[in-house]
Amino acid sequence: MGRAPAEVGRTAAVQRLIDLDDRDELTSAHVRLVAQALGRSERTVWRWLSAAREEGRYGRVSAARFTVTPEVRTLLALWSGNASRVHAELVERARLDPASGPVPSLATLHRAIRRDLTAGERAGLRQGEAARRAHDVFATRPPAHRNAVWEDDHKRVPVEVDVEGELVCPWVTWFIDCATRVVVGVAVTPHAPSRDAVLASFAVRDRPA
DSSP states (O other): OOOOHHHHHHHHHHHHHHHHHHTTOOOHHHHHHHHHHHTOOHHHHHHHHHHHHHHOOOSOOOSSOOOOOHHHHHHHHHTTTOHHHHHHHHHHHHHHOGGGOOOOOHHHHHHHHHHHSOHHHHHHHHHOHHHHHTTOOTTOOOOOOTTSOEEEEEEEOSOOEEETTEEEOOEEEEEEETTTTEEEEEEEESSSOOHHHHHHHHHHHHSOO
16 A cells, blocks of 8 residues: 655655755755645654654654564664664665665564564574573473473583694583483484584484493
8 A cells, every 4th residue: 555645745844954954955844845835843843853863763663563574683683682772773774765665663673672582582682592591491391201302402511622723612512301300322423413413412312232
């Protein structure tokens, strides 16, 4: 559905006023002329200009609820979960490309982050993987019989060992039986977890005592 004529007029007028302001040519007379043409007060037009400058918004706020998109997730990762930085980045992108759409207010962005991201995701963005894992549901499944469900995990051991003349911190990969909390498979590798570590932990599990 297309936008109403009044909305189109506002967008075009605000873009024109922004262009004038960028060239230091904007005057109160320009604002007054736009206000008269669109049947609004001068104060309203100045508010439109402020929204365009601060939020990258050239039209009314959309009634649709703002959600955290893949683009916003990427920016959150880039800025370590700092919503203010992400908002500033979105505003700058909208300033450079008005057609990219309206930018939510900072308060709206905060609400969307709290609603769309889990507590673990938010902690991980701010403080890293260790903080995220503190919110994991690891080993919190409902009670079941033995060997119904296994879960695996990895841990970097903060101890340096000599591997072929090079000091590295090994990784431990293990499986536990969720019902009994018994470790049913384990492997230690000199590198970050990969397919071989998982297979090695299974091999230990299957090896006769």
